[in-house]
Amino acid sequence: MVKVAVLGAAGGIGQPLSLLLKLNVQITHLSLYDIVNVPGVAADIGHINTPAQVTAHLGPESLNAALTGAEVVVIPAGVPRKPGMTRDDLFKINAGIVRDLANAAAKACPKAFMLIISNPVNSTTPIVAEVFRNHGCFDPRRIFGVTTLDSVRASSFVSEATDGSLKPHEVRLPVIGGHSGATIVPLFSQVKPALPKALSEEALKALTNRVQYGGDEVVKAKGGAGSATLSMAQAGARFVNSIIEASTMKGVIEPGYVHLDADPESHAKAKKLTQDATYFAFDLELSSRGVERIIVPESLSPYETQLTQDAVAELTKSIQKGVEFVKASEDSKL
Ligand code: NAD
Ligand code: LMR
Numbered sequence: 001m002v003k004v005a006v007l008g009a010a011g012g013i014g015q016p017l018s019l020l021l022k023l024n025v026q027i028t029h030l031s032l033y034d035i036v037n038v039p040g041v042a043a044d045i046g047h048i049n050t051p052a053q054v055t056a057h058l059g060p061e062s063l064n065a066a067l068t069g070a071e072v073v074v075i076p077a078g079v080p081r082k083p084g085m086t087r088d089d090l091f092k093i094n095a096g097i098v099r100d101l102a103n104a105a106a107k108a109c110p111k112a113f114m115l116i117i118s119n120p121v122n123s124t125t126p127i128v129a130e131v132f133r134n135h136g137c138f139d140p141r142r143i144f145g146v147t148t149l150d151s152v153r154a155s156s157f158v159s160e161a162t163d164g165s166l167k168p169h170e171v172r173l174p175v176i177g178g179h180s181g182a183t184i185v186p187l188f189s190q191v192k193p194a195l196p197k198a199l200s201e202e203a204l205k206a207l208t209n210r211v212q213y214g215g216d217e218v219v220k221a222k223g224g225a226g227s228a229t230l231s232m233a234q235a236g237a238r239f240v241n242s243i244i245e246a247s248t249m250k251g252v253i254e255p256g257y258v259h260l261d262a263d264p265e266s267h268a269k270a271k272k273l274t275q276d277a278t279y280f281a282f283d284l285e286l287s288s289r290g291v292e293r294i295i296v297p298e299s300l301s302p303y304e305t306q307l308t309q310d311a312v313a314e315l316t317k318s319i320q321k322g323v324e325f326v327k328a329s330e331d332s333k334l
Contacts, residue, residue: 001028002029003028003031004073005031005073007073007074007077007101010037011076013076013117014032015041020233020236021052024050024241029053031070033062033063033066064104067105067109071111072112072115075101075117076236077098080226082219082224083219083224086181087120087179088120091325095322098127102131113142113290114128115144115236116145119180121179122322123319130326143258146179146236146257147257148235150184152234157214166195171191178257178280181314185308186212189300190297218231242286252285255284257279258279259279260280282295283295
């Protein structure tokens, strides 16, 4: 039995994500929650002839039912960027949405894997973690900021840079740090399979910048109609599928933005990179417990080391902002 709940299921990401999840025959129940339009989405997806039972949950009164028994909760609820905005500009709306959804999840399904897509991921992931901590059910191995899209983009862009001689679906490279501009650090020194020819310094910088600001490319192209939805749906479905696969298989690896207490031994090894940051994206080995091991890259080039240092300064502020938001929410209730 695998129940997956999608919160924000009627949105630009939520709809194609729910569709892709319905194609996973291991999912037995797909629970779709939104504050608008979700009955239509569920009725439509429910006609697809795969095993998952699809249920629709509209509005806050049905949130508890949407979440009860869920093993995996994916959160793409909230507003997307328009041109000229940063992800952090979304904080004032999305922080409260994510906090309230996390609150409901901590009560209804405290052991679920929590996958946070809503931006700014660098802050919304700590928000979910702090809410779970307040409910006494924080497990750093089970709460993930979804950064899969950065790795998906890095694989596509590096393949393009080799004129397709590296196949986009076969290329893998770690993308570490966070999920926003300078906090996104692709490690092109560690591309697998190896690049046929070393990148020039100029090409490397251009490629790095393209991964860091890949989201802006889509926001600009959509001209005010939102940000990445379809590539994000694919990336999000890949992450959910990997979480499910890891419950029965060893060696499943996905990137994710996690609290570094998820693997204290690796955290100690990563200190030079992560410095004061308490959350960081790394490749993660997954198991039925969630994060089994944080994979700390062996050696970075001087350029990558510099990028990582730049990332930490912004990341620590974003993490603090999320943590303080939850604290202030509690205080305001006193
Ligand atoms: P969207 O506006 O198309 O959809 C958002 C959905 O959330 C809507 O259906 C809306 O009704 C719903 N929603 C709003 N408040 C809600 C609440 N309180 N409870 C439940 N549902 C609620 O937006 P989108 O394009 O799907 O993007 C969603 C979020 O994902 C944005 O914050 C965006 O920045 C983020 N995003 C993250 C990544 C990533 O890599 N992590 C990639 C792309 C987009
Ligand atoms: C992305 O990377 O595409 C998302 O974070 C959406 C955005 O705002 O760019």
